[in-house]
Amino acid sequence: MSDRAGAAVERSMAVRIEPQDDHVWLESSEDFVNTPYVQEIANRALTYLDVGYAVHFAGPPGTGKTTLALHVAALRRRPVTLVHGDEEFGTSDLVGNDAGYKKSTLVDNFIHTVLKTEEEMKTMWVDNRLTTACRTGDTLVYDEFNRSRPEANNVLLSILSENVLNLPRLRVSGDGYLEVHPDFRAIFTSNPEEYAGVHKAQDALMDRLITIHLDDYDQATETAIAGSKGCLEPADAAVIVGIVREMRAITPGNAWPTIRASIAIAKVLSHIGGRSPLAEPHLSRVCKDVLWPGTVRSRQTDRAPALQxxxxxxxxHAGRR
Ligand SMILES: Nc1ncnc2c1ncn2[C@@H]1O[C@H](COP(=O)(O)OP(=O)(O)OP(=O)(O)O)[C@@H](O)[C@H]1O
Ligand SMILES: [Mg+2]
Structure with missing residues (x-):
């Protein structure tokens, strides 16, 4: 493995995640690429959060939703609670649940001829992440929230509009309502509704969020990210990104191949190494493997025109290098 590739493997996390108790602390790493395009989006999101709104990054895969959500959360310099949307989620997975009963027995033998026992059964409530985040004023990052069923997310409605978390009456402490800490903020990400395993978010929730629609990064940002992840010269990264973006432009829907293809080609060619990482036959072979859409794999003869x-x-693009 070349030195360049070793560095590429080490520098793969754009945002460092440091677990601490029920929260995590986030810090953007030196691998985080902060171009004017990225900075403008992050500043806009921070402004909305400062004013008190929840922010929602929406867009197709690979448009940087999760990375931007984590980066913006890191900029707030508050503890962060991470939640990943899940089809199996119920409200209790977010707020907490009754974890059984606690039985206590009091034996009163004050008058030695009389034995009095008293038993008390108490429910034991265990807070889950959302409750803890509301109590301690975390930044909640709810990644791919529309993978959870809409009814599981209903609990967010009163949090985002009335600053109150409405807990089931079973909760032992308090009266079932928890006032949300003034520093609590939420950042959501979602994938497009036509994707498998994704639910349509309820209008009432969408109405409480400010949605920033993300498209593919601009060419300069994609090139900087591919170059940084692969530890390649900017001119080499530009060739790879040029190829990927042209493929994207001619692929129906224009959503594939994503930036992940640019990163993968950059990393693999960097790993192969040598003084000229984009030399043939590696460039063509790796591009074909990464860029050939899995869903339309067909026989060699059918693929011929597209491969050409x-x-x-x-x-x-290689000729422009
Ligand atoms: N600003 C950035 N700096 C460095 N790397 C980045 C940056 N933004 C995105 N990336 C990288 O680009 C890739 C895609 O980003 P990310 O996972 O955030 O996209 P996404 O929109 O959340 O995708 P999906 O919908 O598939 O979850 C990741 O490998 C990520 O590390
Ligand atoms: Mg994501």
Whole structure:
């Protein structure tokens, strides 16, 4: 493995996550690429949070939703609670639940001929992450929240509009309502509704969020990210990103291949190493493996015209180096 590739493996986390008790602390690492495009989005999100709103990053896969949500949360310099949307989630997975009963027995033998026993059964409530976050004023990062069923997320409605978490009456302390800490803020991410395993979020929740719609990063940002992750020269990263973006432009829907393809090609070519990481035949072979859409794998003969097109795209961009 080349030195360059070793560095690429080490520098793979854009945001460092440090667990501490029920929370995590986030810090953007030196691998986080902060171009003017990224900075403008992060500043906008921070402004909305400062004013008191919840922010929602929406967009197709690979548009940087999770990374931006973590980066913005890191900028708030508050403890962070991370939750990942899940089809199996119920409200109790977010706020907590009754974890059984606690039985206590009092034996009173004050008058030695009389034995009095008293038993008390108390429910034991265990707070879950959302309750803890509301209590301690964390930044909640709820990644892919629309993978959870909408009814599981209903509990968020009163948190975001009335600053009150409405807990089931079973909760032992307090009267079932928890006042949300003034520093509590929420950052959501979601994938497009047409994706498998994703639910349509309820209008009432969407109405309480400010949604920043993300598209693919601009070319300069994608090049900087691919170059940084692969530890490649900017000119080499530019060739790879040029190929990937042209493939994206001609692929129906324009959502694939994502930035992950640019990163993968950069990392693999960097790993192969040498003084000229984009030399043939590696460039073509790796691009074809990464860029050939899995869903339309077909026989060699059917693929010929599209592969020829990909060859031309690769040659065109490599020729510009
Ligand atoms: N600003 C950045 N600096 C460095 N790397 C980044 C940056 N933004 C995104 N990336 C990288 O790009 C890739 C895609 O980003 P991310 O996972 O945040 O996208 P996403 O929109 O959440 O995708 P998905 O919908 O599939 O979850 C990741 O490998 C991530 O590390
Ligand atoms: Mg994500």
């Amino acid at each position: 097109q990909l060859d031309e795209i690769i040659a065109k």
